Every structure is written in C-alpha cells, then in structure tokens.
Amino acid sequence: MTAAPATLRVNGATVALTPVPDDERLLDTLRWRLGLLGTKEGCRTGDCGACTVLVDGRSTLACLTLTHEIPGTEVLTIEAAGVDPDLERARAAFARASALQCGYCTPGFVLALTGMLKERGRDAPADELLDALQGNLCRCTGYAAIARAVAALRAEAP
Amino acid sequence: MTPFSLVAPASVDEAVAALRSDAAAGILAGGTDLLLDLDEGRTRAERLVSLRRLPWRTLDWTGEALAIGSTLPLRELEDDPDVRRRLPGLWQAVRAVGSVALRHRATIGGNLGRAAPASDLIPVLLTLDAEIELVGPAGTRTLPVDRFVLASRRTALGPAELIRSVRIPAARASAYRWQRVRPANDISQLAVAVARVAADGGWRVAVGGIPPRATLLPDVAEALGRGRPTDAALRAAADRASRDVALVADRRASEEYRRRLVGTLLRRAVADGLGGGGPA
Ligand SMILES: Cc1cc2nc3c(=O)[nH]c(=O)nc-3n(C[C@H](O)[C@H](O)[C@H](O)COP(=O)(O)OP(=O)(O)OC[C@H]3O[C@@H](n4cnc5c(N)ncnc54)[C@H](O)[C@@H]3O)c2cc1C
Ligand code: FES
Ligand code: FES
Numbered sequence: 318m319t320a321a322p323a324t325l326r327v328n329g330a331t332v333a334l335t336p337v338p339d340d341e342r343l344l345d346t347l348r349w350r351l352g353l354l355g356t357k358e359g360c361r362t363g364d365c366g367a368c369t370v371l372v373d374g375r376s377t378l379a380c381l382t383l384t385h386e387i388p389g390t391e392v393l394t395i396e397a398a399g400v401d402p403d404l405e406r407a408r409a410a411f412a413r414a415s416a417l418q419c420g421y422c423t424p425g426f427v428l429a430l431t432g433m434l435k436e437r438g439r440d441a442p443a444d445e446l447l448d449a450l451q452g453n454l455c456r457c458t459g460y461a462a463i464a465r466a467v468a469a470l471r472a473e474a475p
Numbered sequence: 476m477t478p479f480s481l482v483a484p485a486s487v488d489e490a491v492a493a494l495r496s497d498a499a500a501g502i503l504a505g506g507t508d509l510l511l512d513l514d515e516g517r518t519r520a521e522r523l524v525s526l527r528r529l530p531w532r533t534l535d536w537t538g539e540a541l542a543i544g545s546t547l548p549l550r551e552l553e554d555d556p557d558v559r560r561r562l563p564g565l566w567q568a569v570r571a572v573g574s575v576a577l578r579h580r581a582t583i584g585g586n587l588g589r590a591a592p593a594s595d596l597i598p599v600l601l602t603l604d605a606e607i608e609l610v611g612p613a614g615t616r617t618l619p620v621d622r623f624v625l626a627s628r629r630t631a632l633g634p635a636e637l638i639r640s641v642r643i644p645a646a647r648a649s650a651y652r653w654q655r656v657r658p659a660n661d662i663s664q665l666a667v668a669v670a671r672v673a674a675d676g677g678w679r680v681a682v683g684g685i686p687p688r689a690t691l692l693p694d695v696a697e698a699l700g701r702g703r704p705t706d707a708a709l710r711a712a713a714d715r716a717s718r719d720v721a722l723v724a725d726r727r728a729s730e731e732y733r734r735r736l737v738g739t740l741l742r743r744a745v746a747d748g749l750g751g752g753g754p755a
Contacts (some may be wrong), residue, residue: 319481339478339480339481340479347744363660366574375579376551379508381507383481383503385483386503386525405603423588451658452576452659
C-alpha cells in the first residue's frame with residue numbers, strides 16, 4: 318500500500334494533508350485526521366446516510382468515498398453551519414421543527430437537504446427535498462418531524 | 476479488508492496497461508460496490524485502478540439513440556431531460572438505485588461490472604436492446620447486454636478489459652416497476668421492465684430482482700402481441716410470466732408473493748409504457 322499527500326478544501330479552507338493511505342475513506346480523513354467529528358459513522362456500508370457530506374456541492378457518502386478519489390474538491394460538513402447560507406437554512410429548519418432527538422443522524426440529514434438546495438435551487442419543490450432524504454435513517458425522532466422541517470423550509474422559500 | 480494501493484491512469488492505454496501488469500488489480504469507478512466488497516472480503520485486490528481521470532463521463536444523443544459513458548454518475552443520467560422523455564424506463568430504473576447521494580458517485584459501468592442479480596439497470600438495458608462497448612488489450616468490441624451479463628456477478632469481461640460505454644437504440648416506449656420494503660437503499664423483491672424498441676415495434680419484457688440474473692421473457696413479450704395489448708393478451712402475458720419465471724423464496728419474499736407480484740408489476744409496467752402513467 319502507498320500513501321501520498323492530498324489537498325482538499327474543507328469548509329472553505331485549503332487543507333494539505335500529510336501522506337494519506339491510498340485506502341483511506343473521506344469519512345476517516347474528516348473525523349480522525351481533521352477532527353471534524355460532526356460527520357457521523359452509522360453503518361459504513363452506504364445504508365444510513367449519517368456520513369453524508371457535500372463534495373463540490375453534491376451530497377456524497379463519505380464512508381464509500383476514497384479521499385484520493387476527490388483531489389482538489391470542495392468538501393462541506395456540518396461544521397460549516399452558520400457560514401454556508403444553504404446549510405444554515407437547512408440546520409435552522411431542523412432546529413425549529415425539533416426534528417431531532419439524539420442528533421446522531423442529523424448532520425447527515427441536514428447535509429443531504431443542503432445538497433438538494435444547491436442542486437435544485439432554494440425554491441426546490443418539496444418532493445425533491447424529501448427525495449434527497451430517502452437514503453437517511455433516523456432511529457429515534459421518527460420522520461414526521463423531519464418532514465415538517467422540510468415543509469417549513471419549503472414554505473419560507475423565496 | 477487488506478490494504479490496497481490506488482493508481483489513477485490519465486489515459487485508456489495506461490489504464491489497460493496497468494491492468495495487464497497486475498492481473499489481480501481491481502477496477503474502481505464510483506466504488507459503491509467495490510469498496511464494500513473489499514471491506515467484506517468478497518473481493519480481494521492489493522491494487523485498484525481508478526477510472527476517474529478517463530474521459531468517459533459522457534452522455535451523447537445521436538438522433539434518438541443514446542451512448543452513455545461508463546463512468547458517468549447515475550445522477551447525471553437521471554438529470555438529462557431527454558433520458559426522462561425518450562427512455563422513461565431507464566429513468567425510472569436509475570432513480571431506483573440507492574439514494575441521491577449514492578447516485579452522485581455510482582456509475583452505469585459499475586452496475587454492469589458487478590452484475591448483481593438485484594441490479595435495477597440490467598433488466599431495463601435488456602429490454603432496450605442495449606449494447607456494451609468494451610476496450611482492452613486487443614482493441615474494442617461490442618456485446619449485447621444479454622451476452623455480457625453471464626450469471627450472478629459474472630460477466631464476459633476479459634482480462635484487462637474495461638466497459639467504455641453503453642449504447643441504447645431508439646425506443647418507442649419503456650417502463651420499469653419494482654417492489655421493495657424500503658424505497659431507497661433496499662433490494663427489490665421483484666422488478667419488471669418492459670419496452671418497445673423502434674426497430675421492430677415488438678415488446679420486450681425482462682424480470683429482475685431474483686437470482687441468478689435478470690432475464691428476458693420472450694414468450695411473455697410474444698403474448699403481449701404488437702402495439703397496445705388487449706385486456707385478454709395482457710392477462711395471458713401476466714399468467715405466462717407467473718408460470719414461466721423461475722422464482723425463489725428468500726428472506727425478502729416468499730415464492731408465492733413473488734408469483735403474484737410478477738403479473739401485477741407487468742400489468743403496471745405495460746400500462747405505464749402505453750402512457751397510462753400510474754405510481755412510479
Ligand atoms: C447502500 C447501497 C444501495 C444500493 N442500491 C442499489 C439499487 O437499488 N439498485 C442497484 O442496481 N444497485 C444498488 N447498489 C449497488 C451499486 O451502487 C450500483 O451497482 C452502482 O451502479 C455501482 O457503480 P460504481 O461505479 O459505484 O461501481 P464500483 O463499485 O466502482 O464497481 C463495481 C464493480 O464493477 C467493476 N467496474 C466498475 N466500472 C467498470 C468498468 N468501466 N469496466 C469494467 N469493470 C468495471 C468494478 O471492478 C467492480 O467489480 C447499492 C449499493 C449500496 C452501497
Ligand atoms: S456511515 Fe455512510 S451511509 Fe452509513
Ligand atoms: S435523532 Fe436519533 S437517530 Fe435521528
């Protein structure tokens with residue numbers, strides 16, 4: 318196995334990473350190399366969506382993405398809430414609708430929703446916004462509150 | 476998982492050369508299947524050849540015929556308005572794969588390369604008479620999907636060969652219907668694809684979601700006749716399908732449930748293919 322330096326932009330800052338093993342997942346780079354623990358690991362098999370981040374504005378499962386496969390891209394994680402306007406809107410909608418209990422799944426949901434706002438625009442239709450969340454699992458809040466967060470976001474769309 | 480090293484060749488020739496120099500190397504596209512297979516020990520490779528720098532993220536229409544580059548993320552295929560309009564069955568099948576986030580990385584080449592019995596794309600590609608363009612040490616060759624996918628997780632891909640593109644001729648109609656417990660990230664208990672290809676106007680029917688692989692059902696298609704099937708023809712075709720398909724029971728569904736499902740999904744897919752709409 319080999320390891321090479323990698324360069325990414327994470328939440329607006331360029332990060333030059335010291336040798337990253339070829340088989341390292343973006344999820345591990347974010348959590349263990351960069352200490353960005355907001356991105357969660359639920360299943361590591363693509364099923365739960367807890368590890369969802371944005372790569373060049375598109376929702377991506379960090380557990381199934383090799384860090385070396387996305388050189389030079391812009392990665393956005395939950396730590397950029399308050400900085401990125403779409404992310405902040407999605408986060409605030411979840412908070413206002415009390416769409417979380419333990420919160421473990423929340424960063425993944427919020428990033429998946431943010432991704433759809435970037436993909437389809439701030440006035441994306443509700444069915445597209447909900448479609449973006451189909452791959453995310455929540456074990457404790459239930460989906461009704463999450464659907465209310467999406468509806469509220471939609472109602473306040475410009 | 477054993478650790479692996481990664482190379483990302485900048486040209487097709489280099490990619491083929493890298494695969495020739497290491498017969499045990501794996502081919503990496505979106506990685507949504509391969510990384511899991513490596514994690515879970517179903518596949519072993521000490522070296523992966525990444526296709527990310529190859530110029531294959533393409534979508535080309537020539538008239539009503541479509542060529543899809545093998546490394547195009549499925550989400551981009553789904554976002555092409557002409558795919559939705561001209562090949563609705565393909566569009567529905569692509570939308571059935573995983574989740575939006577998965578489709579941002581998953582590719583059509585990877586779906587064919589893995590040749591999973593549960594693939595949502597293979598049944599539709601079978602009904603659309605799709606052809607797979609391969610490139611390897613001896614140059615390029617083209618195979619119909621039916622001869623490319625051999626069995627569960629087995630394809631006709633030769634040593635150091637790569638899937639370059641998928642070619643789909645014009646179709647008059649197409650539709651895809653599936654049944655599963657969870658809409659996203661789940662495997663279909665059964666799926667039915669139907670299409671009428673422009674070349675001869677006849678129906679094609681394929682069933683997926685059951686091992687060992689998706690299969691065309693020529694007798695069922697025959698029973699549908701040409702053009703708009705009569706109610707009697709549709710009933711005959713549905714009966715034939717539930718009799719002919721070799722169904723299995725597993726933890727996803729019983730054989731009896733699947734037997735009922737075949738006819739139901741066939742009727743829905745044909746109605747949709749005729750422009751009747753219905754639930755997606
Ligand atoms: C959570 C989850 C849900 C899923 N849901 C579905 C679903 O609903 N329906 C469905 O059909 N699939 C599903 N899949 C499977 C998978 O995502 C798809 O098959 C996807 O299209 C694979 O593409 P990839 O680019 O990620 O393939 P990779 O993982 O990169 O490759 C898969 C295989 O194909 C080979 N390969 C890749 N590209 C080429 C090429 N150009 N030439 C030759 N060989 C190649 C690889 O070596 C590997 O063996 C799911 C997967 C996960 C993890
Ligand atoms: S941890 Fe990535 S999808 Fe569950
Ligand atoms: S809030 Fe606990 S899993 Fe979703």
